[in-house]
Amino acid sequence: MPTLIDNTHPKPEARTTVSAAARAKGKGDARGGLYKPREPIYPKLVSGRWRTIKWALLIVTLAIYYITPWIRWARPGDLPQQAVLVDFAGRRFYFFDIQLWPQEVYIFTGLLVIAALALFLVTALFGRLWCGYACPQTVWTDLFIVVERLFEGDRNARMRLDAQPLSFDKAWRKTGKHLTWLGIAFGTGGAWIFYFHDAPTLIRTFWIGQGAMTAYVSCALLTATTYVFAGWMREQVCTYMCPWPRIQGAMLDEHSLQVAYLRDRGEPRGAHKKGQSWEGRGDCIDCQQCVVVCPMGIDIRDGSQLECINCGLCVDACDDILGRLGRPTGLIAYDTDSAVAARACGQKAVYRPIRPRTIYYALALVLVSGLTLWGLITRPLADVHVIRDRNPIFVRMHDGAVRDGYTLKIANRTFEDRQFEVAFAGLDGARLSQPGRPAGSSVSILVPADEVVAARVFVTVPPDADRPHSLPGRFIVRSGEIQSDAKTVFLSGAANPK
Amino acid sequence: MASERETDDVSGVETTGHEWDGIRELDNPLPRWWLWTWYGTIAFAVVYMILMPAWPGLHGYTKGLLGQSDRAKVTSDLAALDVHRGAGAAMIRKASLAQIESDPQLQAYAQQVGQSVFGDNCATCHGIGGTGGKGYPNLRDDVWLWGGTLEDIQHTITVGIRADHPQTRTSQMPAFGRDQLLEPAAISDLTEYVVKLSGRPADAGAVARAAPVYASQCVACHGADGRGMPSVGAPNLTDSEWLYGSDRVAIRGQIFAGTGGVMPTWGNRLSPETIKALSVYVHANAGGQ
Ligand code: SF4
Ligand code: SF4
Numbered sequence: 001m002p003t004l005i006d007n008t009h010p011k012p013e014a015r016t017t018v019s020a021a022a023r024a025k026g027k028g029d030a031r032g033g034l035y036k037p038r039e040p041i042y043p044k045l046v047s048g049r050w051r052t053i054k055w056a057l058l059i060v061t062l063a064i065y066y067i068t069p070w071i072r073w074a075r076p077g078d079l080p081q082q083a084v085l086v087d088f089a090g091r092r093f094y095f096f097d098i099q100l101w102p103q104e105v106y107i108f109t110g111l112l113v114i115a116a117l118a119l120f121l122v123t124a125l126f127g128r129l130w131c132g133y134a135c136p137q138t139v140w141t142d143l144f145i146v147v148e149r150l151f152e153g154d155r156n157a158r159m160r161l162d163a164q165p166l167s168f169d170k171a172w173r174k175t176g177k178h179l180t181w182l183g184i185a186f187g188t189g190g191a192w193i194f195y196f197h198d199a200p201t202l203i204r205t206f207w208i209g210q211g212a213m214t215a216y217v218s219c220a221l222l223t224a225t226t227y228v229f230a231g232w233m234r235e236q237v238c239t240y241m242c243p244w245p246r247i248q249g250a251m252l253d254e255h256s257l258q259v260a261y262l263r264d265r266g267e268p269r270g271a272h273k274k275g276q277s278w279e280g281r282g283d284c285i286d287c288q289q290c291v292v293v294c295p296m297g298i299d300i301r302d303g304s305q306l307e308c309i310n311c312g313l314c315v316d317a318c319d320d321i322l323g324r325l326g327r328p329t330g331l332i333a334y335d336t337d338s339a340v341a342a343r344a345c346g347q348k349a350v351y352r353p354i355r356p357r358t359i360y361y362a363l364a365l366v367l368v369s370g371l372t373l374w375g376l377i378t379r380p381l382a383d384v385h386v387i388r389d390r391n392p393i394f395v396r397m398h399d400g401a402v403r404d405g406y407t408l409k410i411a412n413r414t415f416e417d418r419q420f421e422v423a424f425a426g427l428d429g430a431r432l433s434q435p436g437r438p439a440g441s442s443v444s445i446l447v448p449a450d451e452v453v454a455a456r457v458f459v460t461v462p463p464d465a466d467r468p469h470s471l472p473g474r475f476i477v478r479s480g481e482i483q484s485d486a487k488t489v490f491l492s493g494a495a496n497p498k
Numbered sequence: 499m500a501s502e503r504e505t506d507d508v509s510g511v512e513t514t515g516h517e518w519d520g521i522r523e524l525d526n527p528l529p530r531w532w533l534w535t536w537y538g539t540i541a542f543a544v545v546y547m548i549l550m551p552a553w554p555g556l557h558g559y560t561k562g563l564l565g566q567s568d569r570a571k572v573t574s575d576l577a578a579l580d581v582h583r584g585a586g587a588a589m590i591r592k593a594s595l596a597q598i599e600s601d602p603q604l605q606a607y608a609q610q611v612g613q614s615v616f617g618d619n620c621a622t623c624h625g626i627g628g629t630g631g632k633g634y635p636n637l638r639d640d641v642w643l644w645g646g647t648l649e650d651i652q653h654t655i656t657v658g659i660r661a662d663h664p665q666t667r668t669s670q671m672p673a674f675g676r677d678q679l680l681e682p683a684a685i686s687d688l689t690e691y692v693v694k695l696s697g698r699p700a701d702a703g704a705v706a707r708a709a710p711v712y713a714s715q716c717v718a719c720h721g722a723d724g725r726g727m728p729s730v731g732a733p734n735l736t737d738s739e740w741l742y743g744s745d746r747v748a749i750r751g752q753i754f755a756g757t758g759g760v761m762p763t764w765g766n767r768l769s770p771e772t773i774k775a776l777s778v779y780v781h782a783n784a785g786g787q
Binding site for chain 1: 785
């Protein structure tokens with residue numbers, strides 16, 4: 001990504017440098033350890049526009065996650081009454097009125113591609129908004145920080161507490177925090193398994209030890225990952241583990257909105273006394289508020305950085321300070337590299353949301369969404385697959401007639417039992433038969449609701465010396481409005497050896 | 499090779515004292531994760547030896563606390579399989595052959611059982627697909643030496659052909675040539691007659707000469723029109739199916755030697771339920787009757 005921001009001004013010493021002394025003592029990444037030690041980050045509570053949006057999204061996304069499995073949905077017969085259910089045992093996915101079979105996994109592929117393209121588009125327009133607002137890692141970390149604050153207080157109190165020797169006060173605060181974290185983490189794993197089994201049943205069997213082993217294992221796994229990721233690892237997940245930032249980097253360009261420190265307005269920075277003139281200096285009073293609120297532990301005034309998740313908390317912090325000073329807000333703001341550069345040359349900054357890149361992404365998004373939707377709407381309610389006998393590939397009858405055997409797999413995706421009429425197109429005088437039933441121009445096969453039936457069907461044609469060895473044909477399966485067909489071949493071997 | 503241990507200036511790490519071509523080996527400790535993995539595998543091995551059969555001894559091997567035994571597991575798996583199959587077998591036992599074939603579920607069950615039993619026992623002669631070969635009847639078409647109804651098939655499987663069952667089926671084609679019942683010339687004429695029966699062009703003179711011979715020797719089994727008799731296993735000579743070949747040499751050879759195949763008595767080896775399932779499998783995948 002070409003960056004127009006000048007990042008060459010002297011930086012404070014890199015915060016993760018391991019001192020020579022630590023190295024000598026074998027601390028840090030010098031010897032023995034697997035990882036570089038984490039620099040603790042104590043994000044301070046901030047309030048403002050972006051923080052409010054984040055609170056709202058936190059509540060909405062978590063509510064969706066926890067409530068969804070509990071929505072009931074009436075379905076006929078003994079089908080699951082749960083609105084959203086991934087039924088591995090029954091090999092079905094239920095989503096309100098949509099019911100998907102394993103064969104329709106392409107719909108999920110479509111959804112994944114849509115999600116990726118939407119992320120591309122949003123990132124090209126607004127930078128890493130996903131990271132800052134909607135990513136589960138961000139949401140749960142936010143929630144865990146709320147708990148941390150509840151037990152240990154805000155930034156300064158937390159730092160003091162960590163510096164203290166162990167005391168009763170410190171012990172109960174830490175214990176309380178970790179227990180609450182574990183509780184939330186368990187609730188997370190617990191909610192997850194409800195997507196895979198009837199929720200009211202599972203919640204009962206789970207507690208009396210009669211749930212499926214997979215339920216306990218999944219629950220334990222999600223509890224552990226939630227606790228470790230949101231409680232202990234936090235920004236390290238984003239910085240070291242997550243592939244999205246790397247991918248998203250390719251979506252960004254100089255016209256993407258990113259949280260930026262407007263160097264042109266802020267510098268030269270320095271302390272400011274009340275009543276002093278603002279002439280000849282920048283608006284930044286070097287109060288560090290933007291740094292202490294940052295959950296990623298970076299200083300946005302150093303320029304755009306890999307770690308920044310575009311969450312806007314530093315914007316809120318700085319706006320708050322500037323408001324108190326009576327200066328215009330927006331010293332840190334969602335801005336584009338090109339606008340910053342334009343202002344630096346005294347030109348007017350223009351925001352260009354419509355660019356070739358965003359047009360491509362939008363077109364691709366519309367195309368794939370359309371295709372997926374089309375696939376979903378036009379997917380047949382019945383499906384037929386033909387497996388033709390390979391041994392023998394055909395049988396000659398005593399009168400020279402030729403008979404081919406097929407296994408038809410007919411899927412009935414409707415919610416009622418259906419009688420399917422099966423016919424064979426492409427052969428004159430073809431007679432269809434099934435074991436133990438008389439032959440006719442078609443056969444009738446009963447397929448119960450929401451099931452697949454494998455039926456043996458024979459196709460017999462009268463003797464004909466001129467018939468080619470192999471003829472294309474087609475099975476047509478019909479029940480009322482519903483119809484499906486499948487191509488196959490009819491093999492009749494060499495001419496009748498009479 | 500070994501020399502004084504010394505400290506490397508650059509890394510501050512002791513060397514092992516080994517030196518090759520001026521390269522000295524640093525005595526870095528093993529990574530901790532590596533060591534712990536190693537300790538873990540040792541602990542695992544000890545626990546494993548206690549829990550599972552491990553050491554051979556004079557009077558057998560150590561059994562382990564878990565009582566693991568592959569042999570016992572196979573036995574119990576087989577018992578479980580019998581219980582599991584019990585329900586299906588019971589249904590097959592109760593239902594008649596026609597009921598099994600007309601009930602989609604029972605038929606599906608019989609097809610599964612039949613297919614595997616057929617593959618294990620019958621495929622050697624009749625082929626995996628049941629199409630037979632020279633001397634081995636094709637079970638897929640609609641030509642049946644001994645009748646092709648469900649009951650016929652069940653009976654043939656149970657008693658066998660020319661087998662050691664008291665009721666086994668035996669067809670008795672005489673060896674007209676080998677036993678010198680007919681002159682070679684008469685056999686040649688009969689061959690033409692049989693060719694004519696199956697609707698192919700034949701020497702009219704020979705056919706006329708053979709007519710009285712056919713009437714006296716063959717009609718009893720193959721019938722005046724040559725259509726055969728399933729009750730005695732006499733093949734139809736007018737269709738296009740030939741067990742031992744359809745050309746003149748093959749037909750002549752068959753009149754000369756009167757060959758007949760053997761099929762074992764499966765009633766001794768397969769359970770009645772299995773034979774029922776097998777009968778339905780053979781019938782359902784064959785044509786006609
Ligand atoms: S620098 Fe600002 S926008 Fe970026 S992560 Fe930190 S607080 Fe969020
Ligand atoms: S919050 Fe604003 S004024 Fe304070 S240090 Fe950061 S940029 Fe400067």
